Amino acid sequence: xxxxxxxxxxxxxxxxxxxxxxxxxxxxxxxxxxxxxxxxxxxxxxxxxxxxxxxxxxxxxxxxxxxxxxxxxxxxxxxxxxxxxxxxxxxxxxxxxxxxxxxxxxxxxxxxxxxxxxxxxxxxxxxxxxxxxxxxxxxxxxxxxxxxxxxxxxxxxxxxxxxxxxxxxxxxxxxxxxxxxxxxxxxxxxxxxxxxxxxxxxxxxxxxxxxxxxxxxxxxxxxxxxxxxxxxxxxxxxxxxxxxxxxxxxxxxxxxxxxxxxxxxxxxxxxxxxxxxxxxxxxxxxxxxxxxxxxxxxxxx
Numbered sequence: 001x002x003x004x005x006x007x008x009x010x011x012x013x014x015x016x017x018x019x020x021x022x023x024x025x026x027x028x029x030x031x032x033x034x035x036x037x038x039x040x041x042x043x044x045x046x047x048x049x050x051x052x053x054x055x056x057x058x059x060x061x062x063x064x065x066x067x068x069x070x071x072x073x074x075x076x077x078x079x080x081x082x083x084x085x086x087x088x089x090x091x092x093x094x095x096x097x098x099x100x101x102x103x104x105x106x107x108x109x110x111x112x113x114x115x116x117x118x119x120x121x122x123x124x125x126x127x128x129x130x131x132x133x134x135x136x137x138x139x140x141x142x143x144x145x146x147x148x149x150x151x152x153x154x155x156x157x158x159x160x161x162x163x164x165x166x167x168x169x170x171x172x173x174x175x176x177x178x179x180x181x182x183x184x185x186x187x188x189x190x191x192x193x194x195x196x197x198x199x200x201x202x203x204x205x206x207x208x209x210x211x212x213x214x215x216x217x218x219x220x221x222x223x224x225x226x227x228x229x230x231x232x233x234x235x236x237x238x239x240x241x242x243x244x245x246x247x248x249x250x251x252x253x254x255x256x257x258x259x260x261x262x263x264x265x266x267x268x269x270x271x272x273x274x275x276x277x278x279x280x281x282x283x284x285x286x287x288x289x290x291x292x293x294x295x296x297x298x299x300x301x
Contacts, residue, residue, distance in 0.1 A: 073116075
């Protein structure tokens with residue numbers, strides 16, 4: 001009885017050991033009698049006890065690996081520390097197990113030597129301004145080198161580049177000096193622009209003021225001319241009315257001369273600078289002048 005129970009237990013244990021459940025995104029490397037047999041994908045897998053065994057469990061997920069910070073000498077003999085991270089994924093599990101002893105160590109050493117080779121050909125300033133280029137070159141080199149290991153390098157990122165303390169202090173001073181220089185340039189440019197704007201505004205104001213004065217003078221002169229014309233027209237009408245009245249009354253010559261003088265006297269009292277004298281009035285004035293000369297000659301005789 002006990003024998004059958006022990007035998008049953010052994011059979012159950014063997015059966016359980018022969019059944020393997022592979023998780024999603026993982027594969028099992030199965031060996032038979034010490035030789036690679038197959039790659040077991042996700043799901044249920046049955047192996048033969050004592051003949052088959054699981055050599056390795058390989059993850060097919062994308063994995064990350066931090067490369068330890070490395071001191072690297074640049075082309076201009078400056079030692080900097082570079083911290084890098086590598087993103088990779090296993091594409092051929094069998095190669096990843098059998099082609100290299102330790103895949104992660106192989107990627108790490110390869111990344112370190114490649115970084116030193118790339119940075120050694122660049123100046124310090126170039127290393128700071130060419131991160132994308134360094135990342136791309138690292139990825140290409142690592143991807144080509146790890147292809148025979150059944151691995152694909154998807155991305156390489158430089159997390160940090162740390163220069164020596166004295167170089168960092170010099171760079172900070174240079175940066176501050178550059179900032180101050182840009183600030184002074186911007187301030188002077190702003191002042192220049194403000195001066196130009198103010199001068200342009202004054203110029204436009206002077207032009208507008210001159211145009212306004214010119215327009216006012218033109219309007220004032222036009223108004224004065226119109227006023228003079230209206231006054232002259234009114235006085236001419238008055239003289240014409242007096243003349244017409246005298247003509248209708250058929251006066252003698254002395255009365256005509258007297259009335260003409262009175263009319264001229266009223267005309268001269270006006271605000272106008274110029275006085276328009278009718279032709280008849282000039283004849284009267286001439287007659288008066290002749291008469292005064294004759295009277296003067298008689299008195300002297």
